[in-house]
Amino acid sequence: MSLFKAFSPAKGDVSSSTAVKSSVQRGMRNKLLEQYPDSLAKDEGVLLEKIWPKKEDITLVKFSREHVSFLVLHGTPLFFQHFDGPYCPTLHLAHQYPFLLPTIRVDRGAIRxxxxxxxIMAPGLLSAGGQLPEASAALEKDAPVIVTAQGKENALAIGRLKLGTEDIKKAGKGVVVxxxxxxxxxxxxxxxxGGL
Structure with missing residues (x-):
């Protein structure tokens, strides 16, 4: 179930909102570059600089109820992190930069x-309208992904794989993302x- 189905900053779910020291920001930037070497780190981090300029201060906003924290720039959440998992872009950011994460596609029947x-269930990815990466670009368990849908232009979700893509193909059933x-x-x- 989506982490943010019943999420409300207005209801007092915010446990802290902190301006992040520059030394901590460098560590966060490095983690993002390590996590996304094929998109953010390309061309010496030019894309990360465009999304989050070095001279701009980031705010770390933590929500206690779902154990989620956000990297927020000028009130706009850019990335979120569940517990100590990987940073994931918000859908708004993924719509601007659809190549940030690997992409999987579900069939039309899974959209609603x-x-x-x-x-996300395996049949929605394995049917004629679904798509997983080829074996040469297989993704590992826990990899964050952008979820697109058959016949739709923009992403409809950000997910995390419960199985590697090759294991999803073998399993053929059950919840896989x-x-x-x-x-x-x-x-x-x-x-x-307008943001948080």
Whole structure:
């Protein structure tokens, strides 16, 4: 179920909001560059500089209820982190830069379930309208992914693989991707209204 299906900054879910010291910001930037070497680190980090300029201070906003923290620039959440997992871009950022994460595609039948916050089942990825990376570009368990849908232009969710893509193909059934953040969830609406 989407982390942000019942998420509300207005309800007092914020446990802390802290301006991050420059030394800590450098560590966060380095972690993002390590985590996304094929997109953010390309061309000496030019894309990361565009998303989060070095001279701009980031705010770390923590929400206690779901154990989620955000890297926020001028009130706009850029990346979120669940517990100590990888940083994931918000969907707003993923729509601007769709190549930030590897992409998987579900068939048309899965769209309404994902938009209601459901996790992603193997059949939606393995049917004629679904798509997983080729074996040469296989993804490992826990990899964050952008979820697109058959016939749609923009991403509809950010997810995390519960199995590697080759294992998903072998299993053929069951929940295989955790839906972390989807179109229309409360994080999407918060970002659309101007941020945190």
């Amino acid at each position: 379930f994902i938009l209601s916050g459901a996790n 955790d839906n972390l953040h989807s179109l229309g969830d409360d994080l999407w609406l918060t970002c659309a209204k």
